[in-house]
Amino acid sequence: xxxxxxxxxxxxxxxxxxxxxxxxxxxxxxxxxxxxxxxxxxxxxxxxxxxxxxxxxxxxxxxxxxxxxxxxxxxxxxxxxxxxxxxxxxxxxxxxxxxxxxxxxxxxxxxxxxxxxxxxxxxxxxxxxxxxxxxxxxxxxxxxxxxxxxxxxxxxxxxxxxxxxxxxxxxxxxxxxxxxxxxxxxxxxxxxxxxxxxxxxxxxxxxxxxxxxxxxxxxxxxxxxxxxxxxxxxxxxxxxxxxxxxxxxxxxxxxxxxxxxxxxxxxxxxxxxxxxxxxxxxxxxxxx
Amino acid sequence: xxxxxxxxxxxxxxxxxxxxxxxxxxxxxxxxxxxxxxxxxxxxxxxxxxxxxxxxxxxxxxxxxxxxxxxxxxxxxxxxxxxxxxxxxxxxxxxxxxxxxxxxxxxxxxxxxxxxxxxxxxxxxxxxxxxxxxxxxxxxxxxxxxxxxxxxxxxxxxxxxxxxxxxxxxxxxxxxxxxxxxxxxxxxxxxxxxxxxxxxxxxxxxxxxxxxxxxxxxxxxxxxxxxxxxxxxxxxx
Numbered sequence: 001x002x003x004x005x006x007x008x009x010x011x012x013x014x015x016x017x018x019x020x021x022x023x024x025x026x027x028x029x030x031x032x033x034x035x036x037x038x039x040x041x042x043x044x045x046x047x048x049x050x051x052x053x054x055x056x057x058x059x060x061x062x063x064x065x066x067x068x069x070x071x072x073x074x075x076x077x078x079x080x081x082x083x084x085x086x087x088x089x090x091x092x093x094x095x096x097x098x099x100x101x102x103x104x105x106x107x108x109x110x111x112x113x114x115x116x117x118x119x120x121x122x123x124x125x126x127x128x129x130x131x132x133x134x135x136x137x138x139x140x141x142x143x144x145x146x147x148x149x150x151x152x153x154x155x156x157x158x159x160x161x162x163x164x165x166x167x168x169x170x171x172x173x174x175x176x177x178x179x180x181x182x183x184x185x186x187x188x189x190x191x192x193x194x195x196x197x198x199x200x201x202x203x204x205x206x207x208x209x210x211x212x213x214x215x216x217x218x219x220x221x222x223x224x225x226x227x228x229x230x231x232x233x234x235x236x237x238x239x240x241x242x243x244x245x246x247x248x249x250x251x252x253x254x255x256x257x258x259x260x261x262x263x264x265x266x267x268x269x270x271x272x273x274x275x276x277x278x279x280x281x282x283x284x285x286x287x288x
Numbered sequence: 289x290x291x292x293x294x295x296x297x298x299x300x301x302x303x304x305x306x307x308x309x310x311x312x313x314x315x316x317x318x319x320x321x322x323x324x325x326x327x328x329x330x331x332x333x334x335x336x337x338x339x340x341x342x343x344x345x346x347x348x349x350x351x352x353x354x355x356x357x358x359x360x361x362x363x364x365x366x367x368x369x370x371x372x373x374x375x376x377x378x379x380x381x382x383x384x385x386x387x388x389x390x391x392x393x394x395x396x397x398x399x400x401x402x403x404x405x406x407x408x409x410x411x412x413x414x415x416x417x418x419x420x421x422x423x424x425x426x427x428x429x430x431x432x433x434x435x436x437x438x439x440x441x442x443x444x445x446x447x448x449x450x451x452x453x454x455x456x457x458x459x460x461x462x463x464x465x466x467x468x469x470x471x472x473x474x475x476x477x478x479x480x481x482x483x484x485x486x487x488x489x490x491x492x493x494x495x496x497x498x499x500x501x502x503x504x505x506x507x508x509x510x511x512x513x514x515x516x517x518x519x520x521x522x523x524x525x
Contacts, residue, residue: 164351166392178378178389182393183360
């Protein structure tokens with residue numbers, strides 16, 4: 001029974017990790033930018049949701065649309081003002097975008113600490129649990145999972161079935177091909193980065209149900225998202241969902257059998273295993 | 289005045305100057321061929337016309353207006369399209385999705401479904417492949433997808449970069465047949481080819497590029513008869 005319980009916990013966590021990783025993945029896929037500030041968007045949204053709940057009793061789900069819009073606007077602005085100005089050549093763009101998002105990460109951490117303080121907070125919302133036999137399903141986790149799945153499906157629909165989604169995928173699969181078709185690549189990149197941060201802030205709002213956080217915990221979620229995406233194959237969206245489930249299950253089982261501290265090492269361990277045995281990721285392209 | 293006129297075009301990648309003075313022109317409804325050795329600047333010339341490479345100097349005039357320095361989006365919007373070297377398909381997207389990206393610009397986006405129907409009517413072989421990932425197709429099939437994708441934007445001038453590259457001789461003939469059909473439908477074609485003999489059979493006029501410069505131009509017959517061209521590009525002594 002305990003195994004089933006752990007599996008359920010793992011899958012519920014995996015759903016929210018998947019949402020976060022999708023945001024990280026679209027930015028990498030379209031721009032080849034590893035967004036080191038990804039996790040900071042996640043925790044800022046989480047801390048903001050906790051603040052709203054504690055101070056004003058605002059239901060975090062009501063905050064969700066606002067967070068998504070704010071995340072989108074912030075992402076669009078950051079891309080337009082900063083990332084767009086990086087040099088065009090791929091090699092130097094990768095190095096300078098790492099430096100830039102690293103700096104951005106520090107800035108967001110500082111801004112978060114200044115605005116919300118350093119206390120660890122979460123949203124004590126729907127603290128009950130559904131019991132089915134001996135298994136219990138925490139309501140808040142279930143809700144976070146369901147909302148994450150709905151948002152991920154919306155994300156998939158956007159990518160699969162809209163002209164913008166096709167332009168985003170085209171740009172990430174073949175830049176010259178997209179240019180030849182007259183795709184406005186600058187605009188696609190701005191929108192992709194904005195969608196990426198909007199997804200991160202949405203995931204963060206849901207994370208506030210799951211974790212006690214302060215503004216300094218961003219790196220945890222950057223590493224989680226990076227690990228998930230590497231496990232699934234960089235740029236691969238189905239792979240990211242599979243990777244998130246694997247990471248969620250690993251964390252859930254590891255924290256029960258090895259303790260919470262060791263469970264925090266789970267993403268790093270998976271990361272190393274994948275790089276050793278399947279460097280392209282589970283669903284990644286084979287190296288040419 | 290020609291539909292597309294390129295005059296004294298120069299372009300560079302960083303410190304490497306790829307073009308030092310490329311000039312060519314194509315009239316409405318015409319096929320011209322641009323030939324030259326590897327590294328002569330043919331691909332860079334086409335990319336510069338499309339705005340993918342920013343030209344450093346020179347003039348590109350399409351339909352009476354300067355287009356050099358404009359973004360690829362605006363250039364496709366005006367009626368130019370490129371079938372890129374190596375096809376540059378979106379390999380993990382389906383054939384149909386590849387075609388739809390070809391109709392991304394505003395001028396045709398609202399008519400994408402109708403354009404799709406016309407491209408399938410022109411290339412019936414694509415219809416049964418429409419849900420296949422483009423990367424899983426044969427080289428010849430991929431080339432047809434790349435041509436179909438370019439036609440989705442209803443171009444007036446189609447730039448084709450080595451459409452026969454990597455194809456079997458029989459498939460090459462089929463692709464050249466496709467080029468002729470497209471041209472008969474009224475689309476002007478600039479054909480860059482290493483397959484010089486066949487390109488010169490198809491084209492009315494031709495240009496020879498050497499080391500980033502246009503060094504010769506004339507009717508296809510005159511170019512074909514030139515001793516230097518015969519020796520360098522047609523394997524004749």
